[in-house]
Each structure stands twice: as structure tokens, then as C-alpha cells.
Amino acid sequence: MVTDSRVALPFDGRRLLRKRDMPAGPDALFQREGPLVLEIGFGDGRFLVELERLHPEWNLLGVEISLASVSRAFRRMHREGIEHVRLYRGHGRMVVRDFLKPDSLRRIYVNFPDPWPRRNQVSYRLLQPAFFRMAANRLAPGGDLLLTTDHAEYFAFARESARASGVMSEALGEPPPETLRTKYALKWQEEDRPIYHVVFTPTDNPPPPERATQSQPMQHALLDGDLSAVRSFSKHVRQFDGGTVIVLEAYRSLTDDGVTFEVVVEEADLRQELLVKAWEKEDGVFVGLQPFGDPMGTRGCREAVHAVTDVLTGYGLTVRQAWI
Ligand SMILES: C[S@@+](CC[C@H](N)C(=O)[O-])C[C@H]1O[C@@H](n2cnc3c(N)ncnc32)[C@H](O)[C@@H]1O
Structure with missing residues (x-):
């Protein structure tokens, strides 16, 4: 059946960024200076709301690939009067590679990433060695990447990828309490799944990754x-x-x-x-x-x-x- 059009994603030009907004750089996008913190795969956005309340001085950039999630999170930001969060719909890897500058990030959060469990899906996983090298270039001195997951195999894979990148050290530990209150954290805790946490810290500053030649003429x-x-x-x-x-x-x-x-x-x-x-x-x-x-x-x-x-x-x- 051909059905009626749907309502487009709401847009206010400030909280929801587009590709063409990105070159302006974080200070312009947030209209203030501040430590830039990135969350990849923010889902329904509740973690970003918590972070704003815990760290009002942080400029919080969220990237999420699912349009439905971006839409939900966007409405949450409006509802809760959130000021220092900007949302971008896209691929975390591309934001890190194409839009961020060397030494620009205070922290990257990856909470409960999609595990892509099947053997032929491993290349879809975010935390590959090449990603760690890009992240090490984008993180400022003292910066870090926090991974929290319920998935033992992805956890092992990410640690191995960080080791293979040659530019990250790791520290295992307990997740910060706020990462245990995301939608997926609550879901997995209800099912009594174990939760794994690691902090990766750059040990080297590799050269910047090559930017993609993305733009192809339109058909x-x-x-x-x-x-x-x-x-x-x-x-x-x-x-x-x-x-x-x-x-x-x-x-x-x-x-x-x-x-x-x-x-x-x-x-x-x-x-x-x-x-x-x-x-x-x-x-x-x-x-x-x-x-x-x-x-x-x-x-x-x-x-x-x-x-x-x-x-x-x-x-x-x-x-x-x-x-x-
Ligand atoms: C299992 S959910 C976790 C959501 C949220 N972090 C939480 O803890 O409730 C994984 C999220 O990552 C998003 N995602 C998957 N791959 C992504 C990518 N490459 N870049 C950005 N977001 C991604 C998915 O759309 C999904 O919303």
C-alpha cells in the first residue's frame, strides 16, 4: 500500500547538527568554550541528560546512527531544557574521522555498543584498531575513552583491538554509576547480565587519519x-x-x-x-x-x-x- 507522508525529524538548527554545521567547530556550535565530550550511540539520549547535570561545564556532542533514536533523544533534550548537548545523526567513526580536530576531545563514551555478534559482522564493530588510532589522535592530553558493555566477546575484542592499535593503554574497573542508568544498562541489569568496563588512555599521538572523500555528485x-x-x-x-x-x-x-x-x-x-x-x-x-x-x-x-x-x-x- 502507498501510505501518507510521515512527519519529518524536528529540527531547530541548534541542538540538532547537520553535516554543513560541523566545520564551524565546537566552540561555535556550543556558543561557548568548554571541554568537548563525545558519546557514540546515545540511543534515547538519557545519558547525555545525566552528563549535562553532572558536568554543566562540558560541551556534549552525541552521535547516533538511528534516525528514530535521534528523534526520541531530540525531544528529550527539548523536554528537559538541555542546553549544552548537540546531537548529530551519523556514524561515530565518521564524526571522529571527518569532523573533529586533533587534541579536541576530553572524553569519548561508548555505552553498550551494538555487539554485531556474528562472524561476518565483525567488520561493523566500532572499536577496531583503526578507530583507536583515530581516537588517540582526537583525544587531548589526559583524555580517555570509556567502554561499558554487557557483551563479553565484544569486550575482549575491543581490548584486543586497543592493544593491536599500539596507542592505547587500558585500566579495568567499575563503571561510573551514571553508565549503569542508561536504557540498555537497566535492561541488562534486570536480566542479571554481568557488565564490563574499561578506560582506554592514549599512550601516543598517531598522525591524523585521512579524511574520506565522501562527496560524490548526486544522481x-x-x-x-x-x-x-x-x-x-x-x-x-x-x-x-x-x-x-x-x-x-x-x-x-x-x-x-x-x-x-x-x-x-x-x-x-x-x-x-x-x-x-x-x-x-x-x-x-x-x-x-x-x-x-x-x-x-x-x-x-x-x-x-x-x-x-x-x-x-x-x-x-x-x-x-x-x-x-
Ligand atoms: C545497544 S544500543 C545502546 C544505546 C545507549 N548507549 C544505551 O546504553 O542505552 C546501541 C546504540 O548505538 C547505535 N549505533 C550503532 N552503531 C553506531 C555507529 N556506528 N555510530 C553511532 N551510533 C551507532 C545504535 O543505533 C543504538 O542506538
Whole structure:
């Protein structure tokens, strides 16, 4: 079924950062100077709220990959009147690599990271040796990275990765009380799972990581035909060299003749949820990526436009032109 459009992620331009805001640097983004502390994978955001109350002098940057979580956390920040937290939707690894400067961080928190337990998922794990080297470059002298997890195997993996990085020492210990009050901490404690904690401290300052060449030109397409043909929808998958695109859903727009497609793109170290829109213009049906969710302009975004174009040709529309 084609359903009505959904409400977009709320945005106030101050608490929720976009890619283009990041070059301004932390002092401008927080509108004050202060120790910069990063939480990767903040989930529902309750830990950031606690940190603001415990350390009102900290500038707290949260990065989270799930749009639904960012939306929930954003509403929490509003509700609780939180001032010194900024949220960014994206991949923790990319924030550390592409947006932060050497020696800029006081601390990184990683609370209950997704363990990616299957053998073929290990490369999705955040705490790889290369990540520790980047983190060591981004942490200021005296800075540290705190990991708390319920997952014994991920814990061992992270410690081994830190050792292999050659730039981190570790200290095992009890987690700070506030890390035992996150949503997942409470859930696992209820199930009596053991909780593991380690503090990693840089022993060296390796050279800065290479920034990604992320931006690829965007793909658009112009089709002949009529969007009214799109009356029902079923999932469509497109494989490409380097990833997979899944077109999950289609929503008819409330305000114009467009149809918006919800798309997931999986690439080597990135999973993005995107919106691709098809709408009728005077000269045909135009297909393009929406800025919603601040997508990283990777090849996968272009493939998402291709995939939606494929879907539309399945309804009898024909491609007149596809260009970058
Ligand atoms: C198990 S949950 C823990 C959430 C929260 N820290 C807590 O303790 O309740 C892991 C979170 O990390 C997020 N996440 C997973 N991989 C990520 C990445 N590479 N960058 C940022 N967030 C990520 C997930 O979307 C999820 O919200």
C-alpha cells in the first residue's frame, strides 16, 4: 500500500547538527568554550541528560546512527531544557574521522555498543584498531575513552583491538554509576547480565587519519509516464559493487503529486536511511535524493536513485534522461 507522508525529524538548527554545521567547530556550535565530550550511540539520549547535570561545564556532542533514536533523544533534550548537548545523526567513526580536530576531545563514551555478534559482522564493530588510532589522535592530553558493555566477546575484542592499535593503554574497573542508568544498562541489569568496563588512555599521538572523500555528485533522473500508476508497492533490492540498496516503502505526498520512497543503503562501513522522491514536473517525472536526514553523499546515494528509477520503470514509466 502507498501510505501518507510521515512527519519529518524536528529540527531547530541548534541542538540538532547537520553535516554543513560541523566545520564551524565546537566552540561555535556550543556558543561557548568548554571541554568537548563525545558519546557514540546515545540511543534515547538519557545519558547525555545525566552528563549535562553532572558536568554543566562540558560541551556534549552525541552521535547516533538511528534516525528514530535521534528523534526520541531530540525531544528529550527539548523536554528537559538541555542546553549544552548537540546531537548529530551519523556514524561515530565518521564524526571522529571527518569532523573533529586533533587534541579536541576530553572524553569519548561508548555505552553498550551494538555487539554485531556474528562472524561476518565483525567488520561493523566500532572499536577496531583503526578507530583507536583515530581516537588517540582526537583525544587531548589526559583524555580517555570509556567502554561499558554487557557483551563479553565484544569486550575482549575491543581490548584486543586497543592493544593491536599500539596507542592505547587500558585500566579495568567499575563503571561510573551514571553508565549503569542508561536504557540498555537497566535492561541488562534486570536480566542479571554481568557488565564490563574499561578506560582506554592514549599512550601516543598517531598522525591524523585521512579524511574520506565522501562527496560524490548526486544522481537525478527524468522519466516519462504517470505516478498515478504507483498504487501498490513491494520491497525492491538492488546490489551494486560495494553495497546493497533496499527500497522499503512508498508514501504518497500530502502536498503535491510526489511519491517518497524510504530506502536503506548498506555500504562497507556505513548504513544510511534515505528518502528518494519522485514528483511530477511539467516536463516529466523527476527523481532525486531528499536532503532529509543529512545523507552522506556516497555512491550508495546514487544507487538509491537508480533503485527508485528501477522501481518506477516497473510501473511502466520510461527513463528519458539520467544524469549526475
Ligand atoms: C545497544 S544500543 C545502546 C544505546 C545507549 N548507549 C544505551 O546504553 O542505552 C546501541 C546504540 O548505538 C547505535 N549505533 C550503532 N552503531 C553506531 C555507529 N556506528 N555510530 C553511532 N551510533 C551507532 C545504535 O543505533 C543504538 O542506538
